[in-house]
Amino acid sequence: MLEQDEYIEEAAQNPRELIEVDDELMEDIEDLVRSKSDFLILNILQDLYPADIAHIMNRLETKEAEYVFKLIPNEVASEVLLDLDDAHREYLLRTMPQPKLTELVGEMDSDDAADILGELSDEKAEVVLETMNVEDSSDVQELLRYDENTAGGIMAKEIAVVNQKDTIKQAIRAVRKLAKEHKNIYHVYVVDDVGVLVGAVSLQELLLYAPNKRMHKLMSTDVISVTTDVDQEEVAQVFKKYDIVSLPVTDKAHKLLGRITVDDIVDVLEEEHEEDVAHLVGSDAEEMEKRSPAKIAMLRLPWVLITLLLEFVAGLVVHHYDKTLSQVILLASFMPVISAISGNTGLQSAAMIVRGLATGHIDINRWWIPVWRQLQTTLIIGSVCGSVIGAIGGLWHGGLLFGLVVGISMFISINISGVVGTSTPMISKRLGFDPAITAGPFETAFQDVVGITIFLTFATLLLRWL
Amino acid sequence: MLEQDEYIEEAAQNPRELIEVDDELMEDIEDLVRSKSDFLILNILQDLYPADIAHIMNRLETKEAEYVFKLIPNEVASEVLLDLDDAHREYLLRTMPQPKLTELVGEMDSDDAADILGELSDEKAEVVLETMNVEDSSDVQELLRYDENTAGGIMAKEIAVVNQKDTIKQAIRAVRKLAKEHKNIYHVYVVDDVGVLVGAVSLQELLLYAPNKRMHKLMSTDVISVTTDVDQEEVAQVFKKYDIVSLPVTDKAHKLLGRITVDDIVDVLEEEHEEDVAHLVGSDAEEMEKRSPAKIAMLRLPWVLITLLLEFVAGLVVHHYDKTLSQVILLASFMPVISAISGNTGLQSAAMIVRGLATGHIDINRWWIPVWRQLQTTLIIGSVCGSVIGAIGGLWHGGLLFGLVVGISMFISINISGVVGTSTPMISKRLGFDPAITAGPFETAFQDVVGITIFLTFATLLLRWL
CATH class of the missing domain: 1.25.60.10 (MgtE N-terminal domain-like)
Structure with missing residues (x-):
């Protein structure tokens, strides 16, 4: 007995710490x-x-x-x-x-x-x-x-599975057979004579009843399952929505094939998140992994070059209006502000929609709801920013009209950004593309072009009074 | 017996589907x-x-x-x-x-x-x-x-806990007591006489041994735990790293207080993701929730207005060089490209670092590693983009020197963006701020200012030959 007590003593004194x-x-x-x-x-x-x-x-x-x-x-x-x-x-x-x-x-x-x-x-x-x-x-x-x-x-193939006519005792035996080699057993799945999934019993429920009780008497028949072809992102949503730790996977005929556990889903969530962030900033999700700088540069270059070409469209717009610019050179000082703010507003809206589509909070069949909500938001933001920039512009240039041109341009391009930023990801999704892809630098470049075009067109129209 | 068979038939024919x-x-x-x-x-x-x-x-x-x-x-x-x-x-x-x-x-x-x-x-x-x-x-x-x-x-307080001298039978009793009201029981935790956590036994292990076996004989003593004051983001990292479903929480003296389960961690991960994305695009994480447009506008406005003011610095830089601009108005056409690409590169680098810091892949004490890796990457990207834009510029303006000015400006500002984008989040973290906050529009605005300054300064210096 002394020996055992000593063992206990020692265990209590040395709880293992996480080693840094x-x-x-x-x-x-x-x-x-x-x-x-x-x-x-x-x-x-x-x-x-x-x-x-x-x-x-x-x-x-x-x-x-x-x-x-x-x-x-x-x-x-x-x-x-x-x-x-x-x-x-x-x-x-x-x-x-x-x-x-x-x-x-x-x-x-x-x-x-x-x-x-x-x-x-x-x-x-x-x-x-x-x-x-x-x-x-x-x-x-x-x-x-x-x-x-x-x-x-x-999914993994290691599952504890019994027939619905089996008893708890047999289910425990099935768990034991697996448990020596595999962790992550949370449920015993129950099938009929042809292997169709008909229920599940959690290990804690297994402990509640007498060993000779039959599985079909205590199993939950409303077990959530997915078929093998369901996308992993959707699988992750199922885990999140129903707060589950283990999900059976079946074929189209509901025959049990395997199970997915939550630790793998945590990795899927990370992966999908990295993909979203990567697209938002115009990059490749694989870059997040440790790769050689040369490889990373190759992954990034296509995105950067596409952005570069799109921004050239903005450059062409500027070129188109260079007479206006050379007459009122102060307009050039407001170009960075207008394009950055509309780019930013568009990107914000797009990011919200991408998240909303991924989490299922946004229903693409009711697309007018997020668009209308976004428009209400940008009307307020546009008014405030338009007033601020208009006041600064008016004072700087020393003329009310100049203030009006920059202020109203700002207001219009913020609102357009909001609507375009909201609808583009939804349209992409509807067309079968990943909505995150259009969210990134494309959105920013597009808004740059829109913002600068509105601004310079407007300024040119009112040029004689500036 | 007929009745039971019928019951089985019915259960098998109606596996519950997820209702859409x-x-x-x-x-x-x-x-x-x-x-x-x-x-x-x-x-x-x-x-x-x-x-x-x-x-x-x-x-x-x-x-x-x-x-x-x-x-x-x-x-x-x-x-x-x-x-x-x-x-x-x-x-x-x-x-x-x-x-x-x-x-x-x-x-x-x-x-x-x-x-x-x-x-x-x-x-x-x-x-x-x-x-x-x-x-x-x-x-x-x-x-x-x-x-x-x-x-x-x-954490939650509902835990199955037994003394290390108790038997499996007593542990099962502890699980049964909880199991009727609570789901999510995966482990029985083992404590000593004063309540200090000394081990854990998973339910599947509980099923492996004879009921009279004592807990200290079969428990794992190397159980991972955290203290109550550990940040939830760090807790999520522990779950991810060690692939666990349940984590005991103790006080500083290792007394067991409660446990966290993985379903809550999935929510924490979502929350942290939303925060990162929101900061990247310059917005508030709460916006992701369903709120009134007026409320969302109020949440977003501070970020937009700060970006607006920062972009005004870029406007001032442009103003400072307006003589150069009015002489070579084509320079204005290249401004959007240079500022967008350097803003984008800076944001990419920042996003990688924010993710790396969150996942623990980047060690802030060895800051030179990501900075050097980033610089190697941007040297390549900068060379390619610089050459492309330089060639376009040279052809468009019809002069080699103009191409050199835009090309070299692009090259320099992409490299500065990479280094600044990499180091800013690490410096923020070191200073105790959330690194995600500096990643967003601030980074973009900063790179706009840097990019335009380099470009116009350089162009002004070489003006006489343009």
């Missing part, structure tokens, strides 16, 4: 790698979670990271591999001996295994599939057939 | 509300999840929504209330009789109850706290003491 990966720790590890002190490195790593080991490896040179990786036991290494950044994982996957690769992939849940195989060359992936456990291999091959951005592409 | 809330359904419901057909309304609603009922109510006028809400039984109504949009919830909370409010809040988990009480007036919240069950009331009062954006503010 700081410069000091990194230096220690680099020194240990250089001196090849395997035992000491392992000693540090065994106190860490796989995600933290990956974090450390990401900060090492690929060669050093490879050295550390070789020391880690397989069941940890397979998790570390999934948490590494692209550059480090690519390197390891390329240099790792084939048998080791097969072992690591074999340790993974089927969805993760499919992701890793997707990153390998076709020949290499084939060898892994041939050398791994037959059952795992067929699961992974099934998953590889689905588009990676759909429910089928992110 | 379309215009037709909405019209039906509006008609039924008008004709006060309570029974038929309830008949539709009872097939729906609370989130879908909330969705329908959000599309009704507040008066009609109130009518529907009164029909719903309390245990569903409490969930619906949490899913409503701000405008509808505000209305219901204002008009609902006090006893009903107390009952609904009593049905909620402590974290949700605290959220709702936070939206009530102080007097109203006090009455609810006084009239509800004493135990619930003290839980909620404890939660109300924490800042709402911290782990303490989002």
